Amino acid sequence: MKAAIVTVGDELLTGDTADSNATWLAGRLDERGVAVERITTVPDRVADIARVVNEFRAEYDAVIVTGGIGPTHDDVTMEGVAAAFGRRLTRNEEALDWLLEHGGYAAGDLTDGTTKLPEGARPLNNEVGVAPGCVLESVYVFPGVPAEMEAMFEGVASEFSGRVTYTATVEAAEPESTLIDRLAAVREEFEVSVGSYPGEHVRVKLTAGDEGEAERAAAWLRERVEPAE
Amino acid sequence: MKAAIVTVGDELLTGDTADSNATWLAGRLDERGVAVERITTVPDRVADIARVVNEFRAEYDAVIVTGGIGPTHDDVTMEGVAAAFGRRLTRNEEALDWLLEHGGYAAGDLTDGTTKLPEGARPLNNEVGVAPGCVLESVYVFPGVPAEMEAMFEGVASEFSGRVTYTATVEAAEPESTLIDRLAAVREEFEVSVGSYPGEHVRVKLTAGDEGEAERAAAWLRERVEPAE
Structure with a gap:
């Protein structure tokens, strides 16, 4: 299995934040025998995210995208991934139900940005934070906060495997x-x-x-x- | 000025090494008002390096490549950059002369790998280590050892500038x-x-x-x- 990692965030491109998520993910994938062939950081821009996700999903068996999910105006990763697949962002009822049940939220507390996922995506629950991730075909979308990303990866780690070296x-x-x-x-x-x-x-x-x-x-x-x- | 950074090395793709060079370069370029729009890590493979360098030099004003220069078999960055430009690697006399004069080496001590640069490249002296870097049009090639990379960047820092924010x-x-x-x-x-x-x-x-x-x-x-x- 060959994989690529996409990390999203202007703060990574200005040197404000070290890309520790990419290093962590690369290490965990390597342990599972997955060959990581690209790590790419892109700005918080829909077109850039869509383009790189599309290029990588055509080339690698799995693509992991982290960062830029959540409620604020600069969280555009879900929109970028939806655009890569030519799909719309829609409120995901399964993700919403899970948050209402496990998160202690009322429906009115949750912003659209948090519960909208690309149409047809499988939601991934966020055990540590709020915003859900998702899987669409071979593309996995995780949060950027390290503890949230790590917990979400471990929940689907068995879906990544290859020849261990x-x-x-x-x-x-x-x-x-x-x-x-x-x-x-x-x-x-x-x-x-x-x-x-x-x-x-x-x-x-x-x-x-x-x-x-x-x-x-x-x-x-x-x-x-x-x-x- | 818009720039992209390419870091080369299998050790970055297995999570063995954090990509501190990318973070450092992104910070220094940001200070100089340069917008870094992509950071991409590629394996120690000629074709991958050539492809990403070619794609980025078509799109950004400057491309900085670090890592994979030196004498060993896995140091293939110069070959990748040469391939991106359709040029040969040749012994660079200017780089060789500088090393003989400043490095305290005899000509026989220096391996081919260390003094071969893409034809027509401007060599960049390595004040801290051995292997020279180079500039070819808008593409800058630096070593992967952080102290060597940082010193070499500072020597050409004035060539990178943009609107400071x-x-x-x-x-x-x-x-x-x-x-x-x-x-x-x-x-x-x-x-x-x-x-x-x-x-x-x-x-x-x-x-x-x-x-x-x-x-x-x-x-x-x-x-x-x-x-x-």
């Missing part, structure tokens, strides 16, 4: 350029893909379809590099 | 949905755009082309909401 990491206290021959050799010797991330030390990440293979490759490489502290 | 923030201790009428009113009364970000409290961000206007709108709103501590 295993990773092992080796830290080397050498310049990255001197490691090139051994990185080539470990790829030759073992069934692994190799990522190399420079920093204070070089972190080499070995990924395999089999846990033993990743560990064997790491052990082999550890014997051949200058170990970091 | 001013923001003021109001924190309200009310549910977001109850604020809707006053958020509409402040947009009516003042020349501001209004963002509303729920969290423990609701943070309302007022943005104007004029500092006084943003402050006046904030003062007006502060008198009309339940103040947060």
Whole structure:
């Protein structure tokens, strides 16, 4: 399963807020064996959301959209997703009933913005906040508040799955350029893909379809590099 | 000026690394009045990099690409950018000369991967690390190591400019949905755009082309909401 993540919000594009939702979702999807191939941040604008959602749903098995759902004028994600599918936003009776029953709200307390979903969408209850999310075909829409997003993702996590991979990491206290021959050799010797991330030390990440293979490759490489502290 | 940011790296798509470079760049560009309209993360794959760079350079005034430059097999950003322009990667003599003079390297120490840039690119010296960046028309390529990226950006920061905006923030201790009428009113009364970000409290961000206007709108709103501590 290949997936893309779309995070919505002007505050992400001005650097006011770090996109921790994307990092969290990418980690959880990776744990479930789903390959995330794009993470894209778009402004709070209907046309931008619709365009990116449409492009990604044509290309990936699942698209997760977070942020910009709720009652205020800058919450336009549901409108963008509806536009991507050429559907209308309508009051979702199932979402409304759930909120009236579980949220302790009266019908008059809930603004239109909170209970309107794209026509035909399956609502996702918000156990932590108010605004419901939804699923439309392969597109999942979650809130932007991290605790709400995380709880909603966990409720549907079983719908995301793929081939789980295993990773092992080796830290080397050498310049990255001197490691090139051994990185080539470990790829030759073992069934692994190799990522190399420079920093204070070089972190080499070995990924395999089999846990033993990743560990064997790491052990082999550890014997051949200058170990970091 | 409208800009897009492309961050390259499998480690960002598995949630191993938070995309702090995108947040930093978005903040610095915003300070300079540049509107960042997209942030996209792509894998370490030539075709994906080429495709996104091409799409963005057709649409935005500037594209900043970070990550995946350097000597190892997974550093394919320069190849992706070259492919986007239909150019070859060639050894850049200017970049090489600078490294020999300033880096204390001998020519034999430097791998091809480090000194090959897209044909015709303007090299950007790396004052903090080794691998040079480059500029090709409107596309800027920076390293992924934050200190190297930040130093390289500052060296060309004056090439990014736009209409500077001013923001003021109001924190309200009310549910977001109850604020809707006053958020509409402040947009009516003042020349501001209004963002509303729920969290423990609701943070309302007022943005104007004029500092006084943003402050006046904030003062007006502060008198009309339940103040947060």
